[in-house]
Amino acid sequence: MYLISACLAGKPVRYDAKAYHYDAIQQLIAQQLAITACPEMLGGLACPREPAEICGGSALDVLAGKARVLTRQGGDVTQAFISGAYKALELAQRHQVTAAVFKENSPSCGRHFIYDGSFRAAKQPGAGVAAALLLQHGFAVLSEQDFFARLADRKSTRLN
Ligand code: SF4
Numbered sequence: 001m002y003l004i005s006a007c008l009a010g011k012p013v014r015y016d017a018k019a020y021h022y023d024a025i026q027q028l029i030a031q032q033l034a035i036t037a038c039p040e041m042l043g044g045l046a047c048p049r050e051p052a053e054i055c056g057g058s059a060l061d062v063l064a065g066k067a068r069v070l071t072r073q074g075g076d077v078t079q080a081f082i083s084g085a086y087k088a089l090e091l092a093q094r095h096q097v098t099a100a101v102f103k104e105n106s107p108s109c110g111r112h113f114i115y116d117g118s119f120r121a122a123k124q125p126g127a128g129v130a131a132a133l134l135l136q137h138g139f140a141v142l143s144e145q146d147f148f149a150r151l152a153d154r155k156s157t158r159l160n
Contacts (some may be wrong), residue, residue, distance in 0.1 A: 043084025059132035
């Protein structure tokens with residue numbers, strides 16, 4: 001069972017109420033091989049909402065109370081991000097998820113990259129808060145690019 005960022009599954013839960021549409025992900029859901037979650041909305045944030053970035057440290061620092069998640073206007077949404085991350089973890093544990101497929105660059109779901117806290121669209125290596133919590137608890141977390149690359153590998157192996 002996969003746990004997939006809800007915005008990758010066509011659900012309009014992004015901060016700007018937009019979503020992404022991928023056939024491969026829709027197929028997993030139709031085959032009941034995946035569940036979806038939006039950690040930010042699980043944490044109680046609205047949609048649409050102000051964009052937020054991790055400021056002053058890493059996602060692990062946020063989880064340890066040493067860094068914050070702030071909106072562009074300076075609102076502190078740290079607790080909502082932490083609460084949403086724990087709810088996503090609970091879902092992963094309850095559904096015996098084997099891997100999460102999370103949206104790259106998000107302050108919650110980013111796997112390899114997140115925005116750097118400057119609100120200038122600059123990215124830096126690092127994970128989002130929910131991704132970091134799942135990794136900390138031993139779950140495999142893939143970005144959508146990792147997932148599509150894995151699918152392509154499987155297809156080419158079958159063809160060879
Ligand atoms: Fe929600 Fe994660 Fe998508 Fe952001 S990236 S909208 S937190 S599912």
